[in-house]
Amino acid sequence: MRKKITAAATCLAAGAAALLFTGGPAQGHGYSQDPMSRQAYCANGQVTGCGPIQWEPQSVEGPKGFPEQGPADGKICAGGNEGFHQLDDPRDGNWPTTDVKAGQDFTFQWTLTARHATTDFSYYITKDGWDPSKPLTRADLEPEPFLTVPMNGQQPPAQWTAQGTLPEGKQGRHLILGVWTIDDTANAFYSCADVTF
Template identity: 65%
Template sequence: MRKKISAAIIGIGIVGVSVLSTGGASGHGYTDSPTSRQVYCANGTVKDCGEIQWEPQSVEGSKGFPARGPADGTICAGGNTRFRELDDPRAGQWPATKVTAGQSLGFRWKLTARHATTDFRYYLTKSGYDPTKPLTRADLESRPFLTVPYGGRVPDATVTHQGTLPADRTGKQLVLAVWTIADTGNAFYACSDVQF
């Protein structure tokens, strides 16, 4: 009887360690410069954010954007319904980082679990973008204004990519940052509102 109880306790312990190990790897990465929607939720600047306030690093969805990946209207949440608050345009009232057309800007990622990486890509909304509506592919330029290839390398825990914003934008716009993972079918998504 004692051997059976000991075996059961060991079995439960192994399962527990496995669950904890898997759970610890669920965090991955987010942009904090320019400040992303998930950071505004996590630091309490924006309220009523649901689960994203505790998991700003977990906006993971299918890779292959823009040909594949999250459906229109779910892009900022990476197609993940748990984080749908990120897709709510909040009547265009998300806080925005002030920028200047044509300026050089650093785009910084905080990576809580590092992965072999294909690339980081940065897209900007087109002139005429309406910040009061959920983001769609038609709102974004079809090509990123900045692509940083990684060729399968694993990035540092904090990475910054310097890029130049397009010179022909005014008003409130949105930067979509996409971190494409090399050895899984997923990517990480982050939306940052900017004010030109």
């Protein structure tokens, strides 16, 4: 009997340690796959030197309420998480980009590893003249999202997609910030995607 109890206690302790070291299942949530986000490039190995985000692309969670609230300027792409600061590093403007066309219809996609009741998905884009060699700030973004998909508290599927139209008149390199706002928590998920029009 004592051996069974000891074995059970050992298994529980190992399980608890695994949760501590892996961050546990509660840390898995979601990130943009199309346009391809910085964390997705890190996770698939196309970009190196990413730190822990390469194993946790779904975990860029920060306070909701963007742009009035949320992560501080310069820390937006990492959702304000110091552990993911590599996402805020502009890499001298050398992040890989997704090729897009101004005014084109586009299928936006997120991979969700934990599905939450959702307020909406919103997409912001940088202003003309944005400097891709500097960390992203609110002043770099157009003041209103070019696309907002209301979810009214519904839970999206694991592979969420929505049709939208990219802004007219954009040229060259830009950044699209996707914000997935959770309905029943104080947080949102942030995903920066570099694009070339």
